Amino acid sequence: xxxxxxxxxxxxxxxxxxxxxxxxxxxxxxxxxxxxxxxxxxxxxxxxxxxxxxxxxxxxxxxxxxxxxxxxxxxxxxxxxxxxxxxxxxxxxxxxxxxxxxxxxxxxxxxxxxxxxxxxxxxxxxxxxxxxxxxxxxxxxxxxxxxxxxxxxxxxxxxxxxxxxxxxxxxxxxxxxxxxxxxxxxxxxxxxxxxxxxxxxxxxxxxxxxxxxxxxxxxxxxxxxxxxxxxxxxxxxxxxxxxxxxxxxxxxxxxxxxxxxxxxxxxxxxxxxxxxxxxxxxxxxxxxxxxxxxxxxxxxxxxxxxxxxxxxxxxxxxxxxxxxxxxxxxxxxxxxxxxxxxxxxxxxxxxxxxxxxxxxxxxxxxxxxxxxxxxxxxxxxxxxxxxxxxxxxxxxxxxxxxxxxxxxxxxxxxxxxxxxxxxxxxxxxxxxxxxxxxxxxxxxxxxxxxxxxxxxxxxxxxxxxx
Amino acid sequence: xxxxxxxxxxxxxxxxxxxxxxxxxxxxxxxxxxxxxxxxxxxxxxxxxxxxxxxxxxxxxxxxxxxxxxxxxxxxxxxxxxxxxxxxxxxxxxxxxxxxxxxxxxxxxxxxxxxxxxxxxxxxxxxxxxxxxxxxxxxxxxxxxxxxxxxxxxxxxxxxxxxxxxxxxxxxxxxxxxxxxxxxxxxxxxxxxxxxxxxxxxxxxxxxxxxxxxxxxxxxxxxxxxxxxxxxxxxxxxxxxxxxxxxxxxxxxxxxxxxxxxxxxxxxxxxxxxxxxxxxxxxxxxxxxxxxxxxxxxxxxxxxxxxxxxxxxxxxxxxxxxxxxxxxxxxxxxxxxxxxxxxxxxxxxxxxxxxxxxxxxxxxxxxxxxxxxxxxxxxxxxxxxxxxxxxxxxxxxxxxxxxxxxxxxxxxxxxxxxxxxxxxxxxxxxxxxxxxxxxxxxxxxxxxxxxxxxxxxxxxxxxxxx
Numbered sequence: 001x002x003x004x005x006x007x008x009x010x011x012x013x014x015x016x017x018x019x020x021x022x023x024x025x026x027x028x029x030x031x032x033x034x035x036x037x038x039x040x041x042x043x044x045x046x047x048x049x050x051x052x053x054x055x056x057x058x059x060x061x062x063x064x065x066x067x068x069x070x071x072x073x074x075x076x077x078x079x080x081x082x083x084x085x086x087x088x089x090x091x092x093x094x095x096x097x098x099x100x101x102x103x104x105x106x107x108x109x110x111x112x113x114x115x116x117x118x119x120x121x122x123x124x125x126x127x128x129x130x131x132x133x134x135x136x137x138x139x140x141x142x143x144x145x146x147x148x149x150x151x152x153x154x155x156x157x158x159x160x161x162x163x164x165x166x167x168x169x170x171x172x173x174x175x176x177x178x179x180x181x182x183x184x185x186x187x188x189x190x191x192x193x194x195x196x197x198x199x200x201x202x203x204x205x206x207x208x209x210x211x212x213x214x215x216x217x218x219x220x221x222x223x224x225x226x227x228x229x230x231x232x233x234x235x236x237x238x239x240x241x242x243x244x245x246x247x248x249x250x251x252x253x254x255x256x257x258x259x260x261x262x263x264x265x266x267x268x269x270x271x272x273x274x275x276x277x278x279x280x281x282x283x284x285x286x287x288x289x290x291x292x293x294x295x296x297x298x299x300x301x302x303x304x305x306x307x308x309x310x311x312x313x314x315x316x317x318x319x320x321x322x323x324x325x326x327x328x329x330x331x332x333x334x335x336x337x338x339x340x341x342x343x344x345x346x347x348x349x350x351x352x353x354x355x356x357x358x359x360x361x362x363x364x365x366x367x368x369x370x371x372x373x374x375x376x377x378x379x380x381x382x383x384x385x386x387x388x389x390x391x392x393x394x395x396x397x398x399x400x401x402x403x404x405x406x407x408x409x410x411x412x413x414x415x416x417x418x419x420x421x422x423x424x425x426x427x428x429x430x431x432x433x434x435x436x437x438x439x440x441x442x443x444x445x446x447x448x449x450x451x452x453x454x455x456x457x458x459x460x461x462x463x464x465x466x
Numbered sequence: 467x468x469x470x471x472x473x474x475x476x477x478x479x480x481x482x483x484x485x486x487x488x489x490x491x492x493x494x495x496x497x498x499x500x501x502x503x504x505x506x507x508x509x510x511x512x513x514x515x516x517x518x519x520x521x522x523x524x525x526x527x528x529x530x531x532x533x534x535x536x537x538x539x540x541x542x543x544x545x546x547x548x549x550x551x552x553x554x555x556x557x558x559x560x561x562x563x564x565x566x567x568x569x570x571x572x573x574x575x576x577x578x579x580x581x582x583x584x585x586x587x588x589x590x591x592x593x594x595x596x597x598x599x600x601x602x603x604x605x606x607x608x609x610x611x612x613x614x615x616x617x618x619x620x621x622x623x624x625x626x627x628x629x630x631x632x633x634x635x636x637x638x639x640x641x642x643x644x645x646x647x648x649x650x651x652x653x654x655x656x657x658x659x660x661x662x663x664x665x666x667x668x669x670x671x672x673x674x675x676x677x678x679x680x681x682x683x684x685x686x687x688x689x690x691x692x693x694x695x696x697x698x699x700x701x702x703x704x705x706x707x708x709x710x711x712x713x714x715x716x717x718x719x720x721x722x723x724x725x726x727x728x729x730x731x732x733x734x735x736x737x738x739x740x741x742x743x744x745x746x747x748x749x750x751x752x753x754x755x756x757x758x759x760x761x762x763x764x765x766x767x768x769x770x771x772x773x774x775x776x777x778x779x780x781x782x783x784x785x786x787x788x789x790x791x792x793x794x795x796x797x798x799x800x801x802x803x804x805x806x807x808x809x810x811x812x813x814x815x816x817x818x819x820x821x822x823x824x825x826x827x828x829x830x831x832x833x834x835x836x837x838x839x840x841x842x843x844x845x846x847x848x849x850x851x852x853x854x855x856x857x858x859x860x861x862x863x864x865x866x867x868x869x870x871x872x873x874x875x876x877x878x879x880x881x882x883x884x885x886x887x888x889x890x891x892x893x894x895x896x897x898x899x900x901x902x903x904x905x906x907x908x909x910x911x912x913x914x915x916x917x918x919x920x921x922x923x924x925x926x927x928x929x930x931x932x
Contacts, residue, residue: 015911064858067865071802071811101854231806291868293802293811321855321870330796336537336759340697341931345537345759385909388567388900389787392530392907399533402757404787406872434854441858443851445481465807 001025001416004037008044008382010372011349011397021049023378026416031374046386047410048396050352051371052109052139052379054359055099055324057224057262057283057312059145060113060129061086063095066320068444072452074230074292074318075155075459080449081317082151087118089128091440095316096132097433101425102322103138103313105407107400109379109414110139110359110369112260112283112312114197114224117144119168122177123184130185130192137419137427139379141363143197143224144181146174146212147204152455154202156235158462175211182219191415193222193363200226201245202233209254222258222363228271229263230294232463246271255280258364262312263288264302265295272298272305281308281362286331287321288314300335300344310358325405328355332401348401378416383408384423467491467882470503474510474848476838477815477863487515489844492882497840512852513876514862516818517837518575518605518845520825521565521790523690523728523749523778525611526579526595527552529561532786534910538918540696540758540784541621541925546915547783548617553584555594557906561782562598563899567891568788569604569779571873573866575845575880576605576825576835578726578749578778580663580690583610585634588643589650596651596658603885603893605845607829609663609690610647612640612678613670618921620668622701624928641677648685657881659688659829666692667711668699675720688724688829694737695729696760698929712737721746724830728778729754730768731761738764738771747774747828752797753787754780766801766810776824791871794821798867814867844882849874850889 005021010031020035021028021044029038064086069077086092096113103111111133117125126144133140148171153164178196186194196212198204216223228234228245237245246267249255257279264282267275275282282302289295302309311331313322332351336342346354353371360370368377383390383400387408390399400408412420419427460466471487476497486501487494487510495504530552535543552558562579569577577599583591592610599606614637619630635643644662652660662678664670682689694700694711703711712733715721723745730748733741741748748768755763768775777797779788798817802808812820819837826836834843849856849866853874856865866874878886885893926932 009909016909064860066858066860067856067862067869068860069864071808071813073806073808076808098854098857287799290796290799290802293806293808295803316869320865320868323870323872326792326870330756333753333756336756337761340539340759340929342537342539342542342759347537386900386904388564388896388903390533391564391900391903392532393904393909394530394532394534394907395911396533396909398535399786402786403533403782404789404792406789430854434852434857437854437857438852438859441860443475443482443859443862445861463806 002039003042004035004039005042005044005049005382006037008047008049009385009396010049016396023416026378028372028374028376028378031372042411044382048383048385048400049372050381050383051356052381052412052414053107053324053328053355054110054112054310055103055108055313055322056112056260056310056359056362057285057314058099058111058113058322059116059315060096060099061092061116062315062317063098064091066316068447069317074294075232076452076456077292077318079151079451079455083449083451084447085116089118089121089124092118092125092128093132094433094436094440096129097136097428098437099322100133100136100138101430101433103324104412104420104425105409106324107381107409108324109381109412110141112141112143112224114143114145123180126181126185134192135428136425137414137417139191139414141193141195141222142185143195144178145197145199146178146208147199148174148208149203149205154236155455155459156232156239156462160458171205171207171211174208175215178215182215182221186219195222195224197224200233201240201248202236206252209252213253222260223254223256224260225262227261227264228266231266234266244268244271246274250274250278260362262314263294263297265289265297267298272301272307275302275307276305281310281358283310283312283362284331285312285314285327286334287327288318291318296334296338298338299331300339304344308358308361309354310362311355325400329401348398351401352397378413380413381409382411384410468505469508470501470505471508471510471515471848472503474513474515475851475862476515482862489882492844494838494840494842494844497838508877510848514849514851514866515838516847516849517822518847518878518880519573519790519794519821520576520578520776521569521574521779521788522578522726522776522825522828523751523780524565524577524579524788525582525781526562526565527558527582528781528783529564530557532782534913535783540760541698542918542922543758543784545617545917545921549915549917550913551582555584555587555590558584558591558594559598560899560902560906562595563602563894564903565782565788566599566602566604567896567899569790570602570878570886570891571875572790573847573875574790575847575878576607578607578609578690580609580611589646592647592651600658601894602891603880603883605657605880607659607661607688608651609661610644611663611665612644612674613665614640614674615669615671620702621921621925622698622705622928626924637671637673637677640674641681644681648681648687652685661688661690663690666699667706667714668702672718675718679719688726689720689722690726691728693727693730694732697732700732710734710737712740716740716744726828728780729760729763731755731763733764738767738773741768741773742771747776747824749776749778749828750797751778751780751793752800753793754784757784762800762804764804765797766805770810774824774827775820776828777821791866795867814864817867818863844879846879847875848877850876
């Protein structure tokens with residue numbers, strides 16, 4: 001399957017050029033002005049061609065609760081989230097489709113889904129999400145969210161002695177579940193990977209982390225976790241380990257150049273040096289960090305220390321969208337208020353590189369994806385520069401990153417297969433998806449989380465909120 | 467002209483109701499279930515009806531430079547902006563149309579345009595913007611941006627003795643210009659108001675402020691200024707007055723219940739008390755404050771002190787969009803990182819009230835606009851809840867404010883006149899606008915600001931950036 005994009009605008013070192021791009025067998029075969037047209041012709045005139053971005057951290061099924069979650073910090077918000085979590089695979093299917101569509105239509109061609117598993121239907125949940133992503137054709141990194149401690153263990157004890165229910169599934173059974181998911185669904189050549197994804201130090205034992213490291217080595221899997229999203233987690237790490245979470249994860253060998261770590265808000269300078277040394281990747285989720293009041297991740301410090309950084313939307317209940325361009329914009333400009341020296345601020349071209357090559361590197365695919373380079377896989381997005389939100393014509397990348405582009409994705413390809421054309425997803429029927437989302441939901445404002453009611457007093461006390 | 471919106475969802479105290487809304491003679495005449503249909507029928511089923519929002523601070527002609535401005539703090543950014551500012555009224559016309567369209571399609575029915583005047587064509591600039599807003603039909607508060615000191619006077623002197631060129635137009639001539647604009651264009655009953663709008667303490671003498679106060683009293687005009695946007699301005703106020711800018715403006719009588727103040731990032735607790743006592747309104751421009759690294763305005767403190775707060779996009783060169791829903795979202799969630807106690811955080815319903823009634827109050831129109839109240843003017847927006855970005859159905863206001871709604875404005879009315887229908891602006895041809903913006907611009911990355919080159923060393927020195 002070959003095609004040629006004619007006369008597209010592409011970024012050069014500090015400007016733009018108009019070129020043709022040949023794609024053969026799913027790969028970029030040539031980039032130059034006035035190439036011979038092979039295969040189908042795609043008109044790239046007045047359009048900007050960029051490598052596809054990575055939505056490098058999300059939880060697809062949170063789409064069902066976007067807009068309705070109370071204004072709460074992570075620990076209480078999670079309690080509310082789980083009280084009302086979706087419990088059937090039809091919902092998992094539709095929210096994976098929705099996540100894929102919103103990601104694609106905002107420039108993403110890859111999604112890392114830290115997938116919440118329905119208890120008792122774990123493999124079915126994974127199978128369903130994989131099916132949805134295959135149908136859409138987006139590149140999917142399915143990271144089944146696992147833990148082996150119960151929810152309440154994620155809140156620091158403070159002065160009080162807290163006991164927690166044991167988690168309902170054993171560590172060994174959880175690891176076996178992931179091994180089975182790998183056997184059934186891990187198909188890197190087909191654009192579907194399974195990741196080991198222990199949720200984070202707040203709810204995982206060392207046994208679970210070690211088992212994940214072992215699976216990661218045995219099957220060559222990437223690793224994905226939350227890390228130090230909140231002040232409460234930083235406190236908890238000290239209670240649990242007597243050192244920072246990063247020091248502990250480094251000691252047990254979890255950090256590596258194929259480990260992506262969502263959030264990374266509360267790290268020390270020493271922690272940052274450890275991330276740099278281990279080649280770990282930070283996934284910045286700015287909207288979620290603001291929505292949940294988690295804090296501002298020190299992204300400028302990461303960049304100065306040479307830590308690889310990319311962007312994620314996070315789950316739609318803490319965002320409450322899957323618009324990757326919005327996450328990139330806010331994740332870029334937010335940090336200008338943390339450093340008076342504007343020479344350290346992120347430029348739009350740097351943002352694009354973080355969102356594309358930064359994501360690819362984190363998933364150990366920096367040689368295969370993330371830039372317009374001959375020989376790399378053709379995960380590409382073509383933006384329509386005649387859209388009102390990208391006018392007047394100024395600097396196209398500046399306006400794409402710093403503006404509020406809407407309806408600007410004209411075409412998108414994954415592995416050389418076109419899955420968006422003329423602004424529409426071509427692989428699934430989005431109108432049917434809308435209708436099903438509508439039919440399976442109802443407007444609501446009156447819900448109350450029983451778990452929040454149980455744990456709020458302890459949370460306020462241990463966090464010094466009186 | 468009468469019409470009835472049938473079966474629309476509206477917010478009740480803590481839930482929603484489905485009602486009919488009758489509009490007669492530009493005003494809301496009745497709100498209740500199953501009303502008699504008067505005039506044209508508008509189908510409100512599966513749609514949310516809200517009062518129109520206020521884009522309470524922008525500079526329309528900045529649209530010409532959105533996306534291309536360097537990553538710089540305000541003082542240097544302004545130098546670059548003015549080096550490349552548009553110089554003809556055709557550009558002013560098109561960017562006012564563009565600002566109106568983007569504001570309308572993101573829920574705004576009023577715009578406060580702190581309009582940059584073309585030197586020598588001041589009244590023509592104002593006439594052109596007024597004409598554009600009248601054509602679109604958006605409610606327009608045109609605030610001609612005036613000053614009587616030159617650009618370089620806006621940067622603190624520090625230890626060095628700085629001298630500045632005198633401003634090219636006298637204070638008296640500037641005040642006469644505004645008086646003439648009022649006579650020609652101030653037509654509150656027709657939805658067009660002129661505001662007195664000295665840019666701020668950084669570039670205005672007390673004589674200019676006093677003249678504006680006098681015009682404001684004589685013609686019953688609202689007042690609009692920038693206030694303490696940057697740390698540099700806080701420094702400058704101390705150099706100029708030996709006290710804070712708020713103390714000074716209060717002493718000379720500029721603050722009032724019809725004074726709106728853009729930014730308000732660097733205020734002391736005493737300053738906040740003065741804003742509350744004088745009934746002044748803060749216009750929060752979160753995206754611009756992040757983009758320019760100005761800081762995070764202490765919005766939660768304002769709310770706790772009883773200061774009225776509303777939202778603005780600010781000019782499109784520091785945002786770089788005019789999507790009001792984006793400004794409302796970020797302006798709401800940004801503050802969660804400034805206060806650990808989530809009980810102080812802004813809820814989506816509070817955001818809606820700030821964006822509607824908050825804007826109306828600031829413009830001394832709280833009795834006439836800003837809420838769905840019988841007897842108020844019909845500035846209304848109907849949102850389509852079947853749009854993918856507002857699905858699944860959860861809490862419509864939560865999802866509108868915290869999500870990333872795109873293409874969701876189905877209809878909008880100003881003074882009872884419909885100006886958006888079926889998602890399209892009906893009063894002007896937006897495709898022609900796009901074509902003209904395209905034709906009058908070109909892609910560019912290579913510009914360099916000579917003024918930035920001149921003043922950067924002094925700026926870095928006085929701000930302690932070495």
